[in-house]
Each structure stands twice: as C-alpha cells, then as structure tokens.
Amino acid sequence: MILPFLWLISSSLKLETRVFQYPPQWIPDPVRWMNYYEALTDKPFHIYFKNTMLIATLNQIAILLTASFCAYGFARIEFPGRDFWFAVALGTIMIPFYVIMVPQFIIFSRLGWMNTYLPLTVPYFFGGGAFNIFLFRQFFRSLPKELSDAARIDGCNEFAIYWRVMLPLTTPALITVAIFTFLFSWNDFIGPLLYINSPEKFTIAIGLATYRSMLGVGRTRWDLLMAASTAMTLPVIFLFFVLQRYFIRGVVMTGLKA
Amino acid sequence: MDNTASWAKKPSFAGKFSVISAIRWFQTLQGRRTVIGYIFIGPFILGVLFWVLIPALTAVWLVFQDWNLISPASYIGLKNITRLATDKLFWQSLKVTTIFTVASVPLGLLFSFILALLINTKVRGLAIFRTIYYLPSIMPAVANAVLWAWIFNTDFGLLNALLRSIGLPKVGWLQQPEWALPALIAMSLWGVGAAMIIFLAGLQGIPETFYEAAKIDGAGRWAQLRHITVPLMSPVIFFNLIIGVINSFQVFTAGYLITNGGPQNATLFYVLYLYRVGFRYLEMGYAATLSWILFFVIMILTFIIFKTLGRSVYYQEDV
Numbered sequence: 143m144i145l146p147f148l149w150l151i152s153s154s155l156k157l158e159t160r161v162f163q164y165p166p167q168w169i170p171d172p173v174r175w176m177n178y179y180e181a182l183t184d185k186p187f188h189i190y191f192k193n194t195m196l197i198a199t200l201n202q203i204a205i206l207l208t209a210s211f212c213a214y215g216f217a218r219i220e221f222p223g224r225d226f227w228f229a230v231a232l233g234t235i236m237i238p239f240y241v242i243m244v245p246q247f248i249i250f251s252r253l254g255w256m257n258t259y260l261p262l263t264v265p266y267f268f269g270g271g272a273f274n275i276f277l278f279r280q281f282f283r284s285l286p287k288e289l290s291d292a293a294r295i296d297g298c299n300e301f302a303i304y305w306r307v308m309l310p311l312t313t314p315a316l317i318t319v320a321i322f323t324f325l326f327s328w329n330d331f332i333g334p335l336l337y338i339n340s341p342e343k344f345t346i347a348i349g350l351a352t353y354r355s356m357l358g359v360g361r362t363r364w365d366l367l368m369a370a371s372t373a374m375t376l377p378v379i380f381l382f383f384v385l386q387r388y389f390i391r392g393v394v395m396t397g398l399k400a
Numbered sequence: 401m402d403n404t405a406s407w408a409k410k411p412s413f414a415g416k417f418s419v420i421s422a423i424r425w426f427q428t429l430q431g432r433r434t435v436i437g438y439i440f441i442g443p444f445i446l447g448v449l450f451w452v453l454i455p456a457l458t459a460v461w462l463v464f465q466d467w468n469l470i471s472p473a474s475y476i477g478l479k480n481i482t483r484l485a486t487d488k489l490f491w492q493s494l495k496v497t498t499i500f501t502v503a504s505v506p507l508g509l510l511f512s513f514i515l516a517l518l519i520n521t522k523v524r525g526l527a528i529f530r531t532i533y534y535l536p537s538i539m540p541a542v543a544n545a546v547l548w549a550w551i552f553n554t555d556f557g558l559l560n561a562l563l564r565s566i567g568l569p570k571v572g573w574l575q576q577p578e579w580a581l582p583a584l585i586a587m588s589l590w591g592v593g594a595a596m597i598i599f600l601a602g603l604q605g606i607p608e609t610f611y612e613a614a615k616i617d618g619a620g621r622w623a624q625l626r627h628i629t630v631p632l633m634s635p636v637i638f639f640n641l642i643i644g645v646i647n648s649f650q651v652f653t654a655g656y657l658i659t660n661g662g663p664q665n666a667t668l669f670y671v672l673y674l675y676r677v678g679f680r681y682l683e684m685g686y687a688a689t690l691s692w693i694l695f696f697v698i699m700i701l702t703f704i705i706f707k708t709l710g711r712s713v714y715y716q717e718d719v
Contacts, residue, residue, distance in 0.1 A: 143532055143533055143536070143590070144532050145558070146547055146548070146558075146590060147536075149550075149551065150547045150550075153550065161556065162556045163556075165561060165565065166558065166561045208444075211443065212441050212443055212444040215438075215439075215440025219433055219436060220433060221430075221433045221434040221438070223434075224437060224441070227445065231444065231448075234448060234452055237452065238694065238695070238698060240671050240674060241459075241692070241694055241698075242456065242459065243674075243678070244687045244691050245454075245455035245456070245459040245462065245688060245691075246451065247678070248462075248469070248684060249454065265447065267443065268443050268444065268447025268451065269444030269446075269447040300436045300440075325538060329538075329540040329541055331541050331542055331652075332653070332675075336679065350543065351542050351545075351657060364553075367546055368546070368550065370546075371542075371546045371547055374540050374542070374543045378539065378540065382531065382534075382535060382538065386531070389534075389538075390530075390534075390601075393594050393597045394598060394601040
C-alpha cells in the first residue's frame with residue numbers, strides 16, 4: 143500500500159536521467175531538492191496556491207455558516223413542513239453531481255459567471271450542501287434541551303441561541319466540516335476545469351493537470367511532475383497528521399467519498 | 401399555551417389572509433416558530449431552487465433541443481433520445497463503466513474489509529497502519545493520476561520493473577486496450593481507505609462479549625468471522641456497496657488524465673463521454689440526455705441493490 147507513495151517521493155528527488163534507470167533506484171543518489179524549486183517555479187504555482195486558498199477559505203466560511211444555520215432550524219425548531227424539507231435535503235444527497243453538471247454550466251454561463259470563482263463558491267452559501275446540514279443537525283440534536291431553555295429564559299431569541307450558545311458547542315463538527323471542505327476545494331478538479339480558463343486564475347489541481355498534458359507533448363519531465371504532485375499532496379498529509387481524529391470522525395459520520 | 405389555542409381556532413389563515421391576521425398569526429407561538437424556522441432553513445430552500453430544481457428543469461427542456469451554446473437552440477423532438485440507440489460510444493462508455501463497477505466495487509469491498517479486519521487487532525503501531533491505508537483515499541485526484549501514469553509507464557514504470565525482476569515480459573498497461581481498464585481497476589483499489597475506516601468503526605462497535613461467548617462454544621476464528629462479524633457488519637457492508645456503486649459510476653479524473661478514454665475507447669468512462677459531448681462538442685441537448693440516463697441508471701441500480709440485498713442485511717434491533 144505504501145509503495146506507490148515511496149515511489150512518488152523517490153522519483154521526485156532524482157536526477158532526470160536517474161528516473162529512467164533499471165533496476166529502479168529506491169534511494170535517490172544524488173538527492174536533488176532542486177526538482178521542487180524547478181517544478182514550483184516553472185509554472186506560477188504561488189499564484190495557483192493563492193487562488194486555491196482563496197476558494198477554499200470562501201467555501202469554508204460559506205459552508206460553516208450556512209450549513210450550521212440551516213441545520214439549527216432542522217434540529218431545534220418545530221414547524222410545519224420541516225420534515226418535508228429535510229426529506230428533500232436527504233434526497234439531494236442522492237443526486238450525483240454529474241447529473242446536473244450540464245444545466246448548471248448553462249445557467250452559470252448565462253449569468254456571465256464564466257472564468258470567475260462565482261460558480262465555485264456562491265452555491266455553497268445556500269445551505270452548504272445537504273451532507274453538512276445532516277452532520278450539523280445530528281450534532282445539534284445531541285445537545286441538551288435545557289441549555290436553550292435556560293438561554294431563552296435569560297432573554298435570548300432563537301438567533302442568539304444559535305449563534306451564542308449552540309454554535310460554540312459544535313466546535314468538533316465545525317472542525318470536521320472545515321477539514322473536509324478544505325480537502326474538497328484543494329482536490330476539486332472538474333469544477334475549475336469547467337469554469338476557469340485563464341491561467342492566472344488556475345487552481346493547483348488545474349495547474350498540475352495542464353503541466354502534465356503540456357509536458358506530455360514532447361519530453362515528459364517525470365522528475366518535476368513527481369515533485370509537483372508531491373508538493374500538492376504534502377498539505378493533505380500534514381493536515382491529516384495534525385487533525386487525524388477529526389478526519390476519522392468525518393468519514394464515519396458522513397460516509398464521505400474520497 | 402393560550403396562544404396556540406387561539407391559532408388552532410382559525411383553521412385557515414391562508415383563506416382569510418390579511419396583514420392583520422398575518423400579524424396575529426405571527427404573534428402566536430406556532431406562527432413565530434414557523435417564520436423563524438423558515439428563516440433558518442431559507443438558504444437551503446433557495447439553494448435547492450437555484451442549484452437543483454432550476455437545473456433539473458433546464459435539463460428536461462434541453463433533452464428536446466439541439467443547442468451548441470452559440471447559435472440559438474432549436475426544438476428537435478425526441479432525436480436526442482433516439483440517437484442513443486445507434487450511438488456506439490454511448491454503449492461503449494456504458495459498458496466500460498459497468499465493467500469497472502462490477503470489478504472494482506466487490507474487489508474494493510473485499511480488500512477494505514480485510515484491511516479493516518487486519519488493523520482491528522490490538523497490535524502496536526495501529527495508528528501508523530491506519531494512516532498509511534487511509535491517505536491514498538484523500539490524495540488529490542490529479543496528483544494520484546500523475547503518480548499512477550508513472551507507475552504504469554511501459555518502459556520505466558514501477559509495475560513493469562517488478563514484472564521484469566521476476567522474469568516476466570513488460571506490458572503496455574496504458575497502450576493495450578485489454579490492459580488499460582484492468583490497470584485503472586487496480587489503481588482504484590489503492591483508494592479504499594475511506595471504506596476501510598467505515599468498516600473499522602463498525603468492527604469496533606461489535607461487543608467483545610459476542611466473541612467470548614462464541615469461543616466458549618468452541619467457535620474457531622473462521623466460524624466467528626462467518627457467524628458474528630459478517631452478519632453484524634452487514635449494514636455497513638451494504639452501505640459501502642451502495643456508496644461504491646454510486647461513486648464508481650462517476651469516475652472521471654483518472655480516465656480523463658491518465659488515458660483520456662483510450663486506447664481505442666477502452667477506458668471511455670460514462671462521465672468522460674458526457675463531458676466530451678457537453679464541453680468539447682458543445683452538444684448541450686445530447687449531453688443533458690446522457691446525464692438523465694446516468695441519473696436513471698444510478699437510481700435503478702440503487703433500487704435493485706435495495707430490493708435484492710436489502711433483505712439479507714441484518715440489523716441488531718431485529719433480535
């Protein structure tokens with residue numbers, strides 16, 4: 143299971159000529175750190191990085207705010223129609239993205255949103271995805287009713303209870319959702335592929351993909367390609383090591399796909 | 401309580417709608433709750449409207465149109481639907497995706513289940529194994545594709561180097577039509593970590609006493625696995641199966657980046673074909689038709705799995 147990872151890292155540190163050696167060398171000799179510098183400066187990866195972080199941050203704000211807000215309504219307030227709308231929410235989980243990809247593309251292009259980050263961010267301000275609503279709802283429901291009753295007696299309205307009492311208590315859920323949102327934005331390929339076409343707006347995923355196809359024409363610099371891929375994967379690995387238990391909780395709670 | 405009662409006495413506030421009755425209704429507990437509740441779930445309702453309902457209606461309209469986004473759309477009746485029957489690439493992509501699903505989902509389930517069983521023991525370094533097995537499933541799809549394109553490289557790839565070291569001839573993994581799809585299936589098995597974590601969570605939920613009782617009755621490891629672990633895990637297996645099928649019908653990035661559908665359309669996944677029709681050939685009407693087919697295929701498959709296997713799922717509450 144770990145062999146491909148080792149192979150990736152090993153190839154990323156080899157001299158270009160040593161990459162094509164048989165039998166393959168597992169420990170690069172010499173170790174060439176310059177591959178990383180060359181790979182990341184050959185294309186403006188610092189700009190791709192900035193763009194990706196901007197999208198990821200906007201999505202995190204959007205999803206954490208609106209998913210928890212909507213989930214509070216589903217979890218803690220009783221009103222007619224609530225169960226119907228919750229069933230709708232569960233239903234939308236079942237609809238694969240690719241089914242609405244084409245009409246969404248047409249709508250976004252009609253709105254004049256092509257080559258902007260709007261298609262990659264704005265939709266998340268509307269409920270933040272049914273999965274996340276579901277996750278927050280489960281969390282809100284596990285909090286004791288006495289808490290909100292006490293706050294109500296102290297004169298809090300429903301919005302204050304949500305914002306000042308309940309939301310701070312959902313920190314583990316907030317962290318879990320934030321991680322998976324970051325991961326999604328960092329890894330997302332099809333979204334930027336459809337909507338972004340000017341290189342200065344590329345995300346890391348698209349930057350790396352064009353790297354491959356462009357190099358593919360002539361001589362493929364596998365050493366640099368491996369270095370760039372490793373560089374894109376490292377933040378994910380780092381994030382996993384620091385926040386392991388939230389990752390696992392997230393997978394278990396949502397059955398999230400890779 | 402009085403408030404609720406006075407609201408209940410007015411059976412239809414919608415019928416006698418006026419500003420005054422609306423204000424009165426809002427002053428009741430029930431009315432206030434309803435308004436506040438809808439404010440809370442409002443963003444979601446708008447989201448469903450904008451990003452699901454309107455696109456879905458647009459997609460229905462598109463099925464009957466010929467439209468390349470540039471010149472105006474024109475009504476062509478059922479032509480997009482009848483075209484499916486003679487579209488070889490449509491059938492090819494459906495075939496490729498079905499083979500991929502039939503092979504990779506059961507293998508993936510088996511593989512992730514075994515991994516979960518293996519690391520569910522109380523050995524040292526469990527966290528390290530969990531990390532190693534889980535990481536590939538969160539690796540960025542593009543980085544993953546680049547890595548595996550290199551592993552499958554005919555002349556310098558890791559896989560052929562291994563074959564060569566045991567004296568086997570090299571294989572053109574991504575150039576030979578008969579090997580390209582198996583290669584991508586093998587690659588998909590590398591990413592079973594998420595399913596493994598779900599299995600692991602399920603395994604840890606089985607009470608230790610069940611196994612102790614079985615041991616007293618003289619059950620060996622195999623019998624324990626067959627009569628305790630598998631039945632108790634069947635809801636989790638079922639869940640992973642459904643998720644696996646839904647996901648594998650949507651494979652895109654690997655096919656797009658590693659093989660670009662080739663060689664000879666051997667890895668033309670359904671979504672890859674859908675993408676080409678929509679965004680390379682700009683045939684929006686036909687692309688929408690293809691996306692509806694995808695929707696129905698996934699719905700029907702899910703339904704069939706529920707009907708056939710759903711019954712054999714064992715829930716502990718049944719006891």
